Amino acid sequence: xxxxxTILRHVRVPLEATPKLQPWNxxxxxxxxxxxxITKEEVVDRVLSVVKDFPKVDPSKVTPEVHFQKDLGLDSxxxxxxxxxxxxxxxxxxxxxxxxxxxxxxxxxxxISNHPMSS
Amino acid sequence: xxxxxxxxxxxxxxxxxxxKLSGMQKQVLSxxxxxxxxxxxxxxxxxxxxxxxxxxxxxxxxxxxxxxNFQYIEYLLRRGHKQLDQLRNSGTTGxxxxxxxxxx
Numbered sequence: 001x002x003x004x005x006t007i008l009r010h011v012r013v014p015l016e017a018t019p020k021l022q023p024w025n026x027x028x029x030x031x032x033x034x035x036x037x038i039t040k041e042e043v044v045d046r047v048l049s050v051v052k053d054f055p056k057v058d059p060s061k062v063t064p065e066v067h068f069q070k071d072l073g074l075d076s077x078x079x080x081x082x083x084x085x086x087x088x089x090x091x092x093x094x095x096x097x098x099x100x101x102x103x104x105x106x107x108x109x110x111x112i113s114n115h116p117m118s119s
Numbered sequence: 120x121x122x123x124x125x126x127x128x129x130x131x132x133x134x135x136x137x138x139k140l141s142g143m144q145k146q147v148l149s150x151x152x153x154x155x156x157x158x159x160x161x162x163x164x165x166x167x168x169x170x171x172x173x174x175x176x177x178x179x180x181x182x183x184x185x186x187x188n189f190q191y192i193e194y195l196l197r198r199g200h201k202q203l204d205q206l207r208n209s210g211t212t213g214x215x216x217x218x219x220x221x222x223x
Contacts, residue, residue, distance in 0.1 A: 076140070077177055079150050084155050096149045100140060 043090075043113040047105065050089050054082055067104040079103060088119040136187045143192060151177055157206045161213075169206070169214045176216060 052053050052059040056074055068074045069081060083099045086092075090112050094102070102108050112118050140148070151173070158169040184191060205211055 066193070075181070076144070076148060077151060077181065080151050081155070081174075084152065088159075096145075096152060099152065100145055100148060 032087055038118060040109070040111070040113045043118070045111070046089055047086060047112065050085050051082060051105065054078070054085065062105075064105055064109065069103060075091055083108070086112065090115070092118055137201065143189065143196075146196055147192070149179075150196060153203050154199075154206065157203060160207075160209075165213050172214050172216050 041107050048062055052062050056078055066072055068079045087094055154173045158166045
């Protein structure tokens, strides 16, 4: 122990050697294998195109903020169909309790982009 | 069967934000979802046909059935679950409906 203390007192690790958090770390992260998850922009684009393709929806009304029933005039059955179409698009299976809560585009986008299995 | 439309509209006019579904409405939506999932396990052309029949049936019931007619809705739910079980059977390939008009 005494030896260890003596050595430690004399050895100095240069400050530069410690890993520093660089502001551009996020940039390199995007290249890492950990990040093959789809980006939020992609989710938004694909969700919008699925909703615009839905027969009862007026494509010109669709924005990332719309509420299915209040803004698009859909009923709850249509909402179920849209959520199912989104499941198909992103290869997901959304459990009933979660799917019942998704009633607007912001919620759908949030759920899908946070889902680890979406692709 | 689905009675949800009218109820939702009533609630929204009441100014409640973020509609809450009743237990029965959730059951109906979950049955509907079950039918759509079952339809996808069939061949593509059958799937479209099944989807249109199911959609028509649910839409029709949602408009025609009074939302307070719980007994009838429960009956429809039970019947729907039985039909869904049959549809899930891999031997079942299609679904059709028959419209009888007794008014004449």
